[in-house]
Amino acid sequence: xxxxxxxxxxxxxxxxxxxxxxxxxxxxxxxxxxxxxxxxxxxxxxxxxxxxxxxxxxxxxxxxxxxxxxxxxxxxxxxxxxxxxxxxx
Numbered sequence: 001x002x003x004x005x006x007x008x009x010x011x012x013x014x015x016x017x018x019x020x021x022x023x024x025x026x027x028x029x030x031x032x033x034x035x036x037x038x039x040x041x042x043x044x045x046x047x048x049x050x051x052x053x054x055x056x057x058x059x060x061x062x063x064x065x066x067x068x069x070x071x072x073x074x075x076x077x078x079x080x081x082x083x084x085x086x087x088x089x
Contacts, residue, residue, distance in 0.1 A: 002046035005059060007089040018083050019070040025089050038069040047071070049086060059083065
């Protein structure tokens with residue numbers, strides 16, 4: 001199953017790093033914590049978002065040493081599909 005992320009919540013409006021995303025809102029209105037999303041992605045569920053041009057960007061979990069896991073878009077040739085480009089809620 002795949003889930004579309006439509007909004008993000010960050011721990012401060014001035015943060016410009018994906019590791020500061022705390023929650024996401026999905027296309028059906030469901031709100032999930034990043035911790036939940038990381039667990040679901042690690043269990044092989046798919047999360048993505050669609051940019052303003054209609055292109056899909058897949059989300060992935062990141063597990064840095066000594067820091068909490070977070071989500072980001074899978075690296076590709078553009079930075080326009082960054083999760084932080086989504087509206088806040």
